[in-house]
Amino acid sequence: MSQTAHNELYLALCRIRRFEEAVLEKFSSGIFFGTTHTSLGQEANAVGVLSCLQAGDVVFSNHRCHGHFLAYGGDLRALFAELMGRATGVCGGRGGSQHLHWCNFYSNGVQGGIVPIATGMALAEKQLQSERQSASVVVAFLGDGTLGEGVVYESLNMAALWGAPILFVVENNRIAQTTPTQLALAGDLSARFEAFGIPALALESSDVLEIRTAAAALLDQVRAEARPRALILNTWRFGPHSKGDDTRPPDLVAQIKDQHDPLFIHGQRLEPAARAAIETQVQEEVTAAFQQAAADPFPIL
Amino acid sequence: MPSVLDSLNVGLHQAFDADERVYLLGEDLLDPYGGAFKVSRGLSSAYPGRVWTTPISEAGMVGIAVGMALRGLRPVVEIMFGDFITLAADQIINHAAKFRWMYNDQVSLPLVIRTPMGGRRGYGPTHSQTLEKLFLGVPGLQVLAPAAFAAPDGGSGPGELLAQAILGGQEPLLFVENKLQYLLPVHTPASLPEFSFAIEGTPAAPIFRLAVQGAPAPQVTIAAYGYMAELARQAILKLAYEHEIFAELVIFTRLVPLEDQVLCAALRQTGRLLTVEEGALSAGWGAEVLARAASALGLHLKACGRLAARDLPVPASGPLENAVLPSIQDIMQAVRRLVA
Numbered sequence: 035m036s037q038t039a040h041n042e043l044y045l046a047l048c049r050i051r052r053f054e055e056a057v058l059e060k061f062s063s064g065i066f067f068g069t070t071h072t073s074l075g076q077e078a079n080a081v082g083v084l085s086c087l088q089a090g091d092v093v094f095s096n097h098r099c100h101g102h103f104l105a106y107g108g109d110l111r112a113l114f115a116e117l118m119g120r121a122t123g124v125c126g127g128r129g130g131s132q133h134l135h136w137c138n139f140y141s142n143g144v145q146g147g148i149v150p151i152a153t154g155m156a157l158a159e160k161q162l163q164s165e166r167q168s169a170s171v172v173v174a175f176l177g178d179g180t181l182g183e184g185v186v187y188e189s190l191n192m193a194a195l196w197g198a199p200i201l202f203v204v205e206n207n208r209i210a211q212t213t214p215t216q217l218a219l220a221g222d223l224s225a226r227f228e229a230f231g232i233p234a235l236a237l238e239s240s241d242v243l244e245i246r247t248a249a250a251a252l253l254d255q256v257r258a259e260a261r262p263r264a265l266i267l268n269t270w271r272f273g274p275h276s277k278g279d280d281t282r283p284p285d286l287v288a289q290i291k292d293q294h295d296p297l298f299i300h301g302q303r304l305e306p307a308a309r310a311a312i313e314t315q316v317q318e319e320v321t322a323a324f325q326q327a328a329a330d331p332f333p334i335l
Numbered sequence: 336m337p338s339v340l341d342s343l344n345v346g347l348h349q350a351f352d353a354d355e356r357v358y359l360l361g362e363d364l365l366d367p368y369g370g371a372f373k374v375s376r377g378l379s380s381a382y383p384g385r386v387w388t389t390p391i392s393e394a395g396m397v398g399i400a401v402g403m404a405l406r407g408l409r410p411v412v413e414i415m416f417g418d419f420i421t422l423a424a425d426q427i428i429n430h431a432a433k434f435r436w437m438y439n440d441q442v443s444l445p446l447v448i449r450t451p452m453g454g455r456r457g458y459g460p461t462h463s464q465t466l467e468k469l470f471l472g473v474p475g476l477q478v479l480a481p482a483a484f485a486a487p488d489g490g491s492g493p494g495e496l497l498a499q500a501i502l503g504g505q506e507p508l509l510f511v512e513n514k515l516q517y518l519l520p521v522h523t524p525a526s527l528p529e530f531s532f533a534i535e536g537t538p539a540a541p542i543f544r545l546a547v548q549g550a551p552a553p554q555v556t557i558a559a560y561g562y563m564a565e566l567a568r569q570a571i572l573k574l575a576y577e578h579e580i581f582a583e584l585v586i587f588t589r590l591v592p593l594e595d596q597v598l599c600a601a602l603r604q605t606g607r608l609l610t611v612e613e614g615a616l617s618a619g620w621g622a623e624v625l626a627r628a629a630s631a632l633g634l635h636l637k638a639c640g641r642l643a644a645r646d647l648p649v650p651a652s653g654p655l656e657n658a659v660l661p662s663i664q665d666i667m668q669a670v671r672r673l674v675a
Contacts, residue, residue: 092406126439135438140405144429150395151430154402154410161358162407185425188395196387 035243040303041312043242046081047297048316050101053110054273056320057100057117061277065328066117070131073101075240075272078296079205080105082245083173083265086253090170092138092159094152098205099134099141102175106139110319114327121333128333146183149174149202153193153262156200160260171199171256179210181226182218190230193262201249201256202227202264207271212281227264234264240294243303270294336520339483339493343374343512346494347411350501351382354409357501360396361413364388371415372451372517393422397448401431404446404507411501417452417511418464431507432475443505449497453513453562453613454644454660459651465614465644467511471591471623477508478591480561483519484532484543491534491541492521496588499539511590513562513613529572535597540589542597546582547575553583554674556601558624559611560587563661567611570666582609582670590620595627602628606637607673611666616643642669 054072061070073080080101084093087106095102103113108124116123117131124134132143142148152174159170180186181204193200206223208215224234233255237248245267252263270290274280280287301309337345350357359378361370365388369376379386389396393414400410414420420427427448434444454463467478479500485492500508524532529548536542545568546553559567564586574580583605585598602608608628610621621641629636645659 125437125441128439129437133433133437135434135441140438142430142433144425147394147398147425147430150398150426151402151405153395154399154404155406156402157399158403158406158408161403185392185394185398188390188392189398191390192392192395192399195390 037305037308040300041308043081043085044297044300044304044309045312045316046085046105047077047242047300048312049110049319050077050080050104051297052316052320053104053113054100056324058273058277060324067119068130069276070117071098071276072273073098075270075291075294075296076205076207077101078240078242078245078300079203079267079269082242083203083249085246086250087173090138090166090168092155092170092172093140094148094155094172095139095141095175096145096148096177096180097132097143098177099132103134103136103139103141108136108139110323111326112136114324115330118327119332120327120330122327122330126333145180146185149176149180149186149189150192153189153198153200156193156198157196160197160199169199169257171201171253173201173203176202176204177210178204178206178208178215178219178223179213181223190227190232194230194232197260198262199256199260200262201252202232202262204264204266206266206268209271209282211275212279224264224266232262232264234266236266236268238268240269240296240299242296242300336522336526338517339481339519339521340372340374340517342492342494342521343481343497344376344494346497347375347378348381349494350498351378351385354502356407356409358385358387358403358408358410359413360387360389360400360410362389362391362415364413370413372514374449374512374517375413393419394426397423397426398430400446401426401444404444405434405442409445409501411447411449414448414450416462417450417466418461420448420450420466427470427476427507427509428473432473435506436475444507445504446507447501447504447510448508449510449512451512451514451517453515454649454656455515457651457653457656460648463649463656465612467509467590468614468619470509471620475506476591477506477589478511479508479540479589480511480587482543482560482564482586482588483516483521484586485521485523486534487523487525491538496541503539511561516562516565519565536594540594542588542594543586544597544601545571545584545586547572550575550581553581553605555580555582555607555609555670556598556605557582557584557609557611557666557670558587558598559584560590561613563611563613566661566663567666570663570670573663574667574670578671580670580674593623593627595624595631598624599628599631602632603635606635608636608639609642609669609673611642611661613644613660615646616641617646619643638673640669640673642666
């Protein structure tokens with residue numbers, strides 16, 4: 035992979051990191067409405083998977099969607115503006131942090147329900163393939179907590195039965211809000227997919243290149259065979275579930291950050307000067323986007 | 336005269352024929368069975384790639400249809416019994432009904448969910464309910480209920496209402512059928528010589544107005560929909576012949592959004608309103624209609640009442656079921672109370 039490609043991936047990781055940090059940092063000022071769920075620590079999942087997309091592919095994300103939106107190509111200012119409830123927001127301020135739609139990117143905040151919808155989208159893309167003249171696929175992002183919802187398994191069943199071209203990506207950050215996975219998930223996570231005849235690949239990694247390589251291979255299979263695949267990304271959440279609700283011991287969180295930082299892992303592949311330049315560029319972009327959004331008007335009904 | 340069932344079946348075939356983006360998902364749809372109530376018969380033979388018989392997964396099938404609708408198809412979902420729609424409530428309320436507005440009107444979601452409600456067949460508490468009231472207050476969700484009436488050419492009948500909803504809709508819609516209504520003939524003015532018969536409203540949401548032919552000005556206005564409209568039709572004929580009490584009937588085919596102008600115009604003449612529905616009384620459709628009428632008419636509304644099922648589960652035993660659900664006699668009695 036070229037140095038330019040490395041730089042691009044780092045830029046995408048860095049954009050998510052700085053955006054999410056700005057959200058948490060500014061939240062107490064009262065400029066954002068509602069709540070938020072940041073994807074700090076999980077940046078490599080969004081960038082690794084979504085950097086493999088082709089034009090026309092569809093993404094359905096969940097409550098923790100900022101990173102996916104930005105990795106998909108979404109605009110920093112529009113996302114800030116959406117969180118600030120401004121007319122220039124991704125959805126004009128109607129949706130807020132969890133409810134985004136732009137181009138072929140969608141998200142919703144209720145657990146599980148997006149899984150049949152993403153499956154239906156994949157089936158629609160398959161039906162409309164000749165009309166659209168492309169074999170588009172769908173990527174659906176689930177969390178480990180989502181696996182408690184029954185409709186997920188209805189969806190896996192029908193996705194396998196009917197050959198939906200969809201990649202289910204489970205971001206297992208080992209904690210659902212405050213509940214550790216071992217208190218909520220019986221048996222083997224991959225086996226839940228394999229039981230429906232959906233091949234599952236599990237990765238223990240925060241390395242964007244490793245995730246990207248795995249996702250690219252699976253997406254090729256989904257596209258070629260029009261069959262579902264699952265990618266289990268065992269990952270780490272650096273921040274709280276939403277804002278101030280992290281119940282994990284601080285030293286454990288510090289250890290996680292020290293050992294599993296996707297920016298650190300990938301940043302080592304960059305020339306130090308290039309890396310510094312990207313970090314400066316992203317800092318400026320995020321600051322400018324925040325200021326522009328903060329000056330944007332509120333919508334009217 | 337075709338039955339409501341025949342008319343709905345023809346409407347489905349018309350929609351499939353008119354637009355190849357129309358798909359049907361549901362349980363046990365394949366011929367020769369053609370769905371538990373046979374509304375979907377013949378479709379899987381005529382359009383084999385577009386009728387998907389599903390596992391018993393109401394939430395999943397509705398969710399899949401939502402996704403299909405968001406990406407350019409026009410899916411129809413058949414929920415075998417209306418009672419089972421609760422299994423899909425999250426999909427309907429938190430997903431389908433939300434997307435268009437919360438995504439800032441950037442998407443359309445042409446989805447029709449059809450399902451039969453209603454009792455009087457002894458199916459008991461979980462297969463006899465009339466649950467649409469639970470879905471009447473969900474912004475972004477339309478609710479239609481076909482009437483067993485049509486224009487002389489069949490226009491505005493059940494099948495046409497369904498075909499229009501499938502082909503013309505841009506947002507999710509709950510299409511509430513009724514098990515006993517399936518068996519009714521679709522009446523036209525020619526088949527109802529004892530009644531004056533007018534069709535108002537719009538083609539997408541016709542409102543039928545019936546009164547006894549040649550009767551004096553009506554004293555009471557009855558608002559009803561679905562199968563209860565048929566019982567109310569029989570009741571106003573008996574009231575006229577047996578008691579010389581004259582009522583007119585306003586039959587709604589769209590419950591949400593509620594168009595109350597035709598009803599209010601009728602009420603300005605009679606000043607008396609009875610709402611009739613098969614769902615349980617409390618917090619029902621009639622409460623909404625009555626509140627709208629009271630707001631619009633104020634003191635011109637002299638008397639009003641609501642007739643509905645008693646606030647009990649629907650029993651399996653015939654005599655018990657009859658005691659819980661509103662009958663023709665109950666309608667007559669309620670009207671007589673209003674004019675007393």
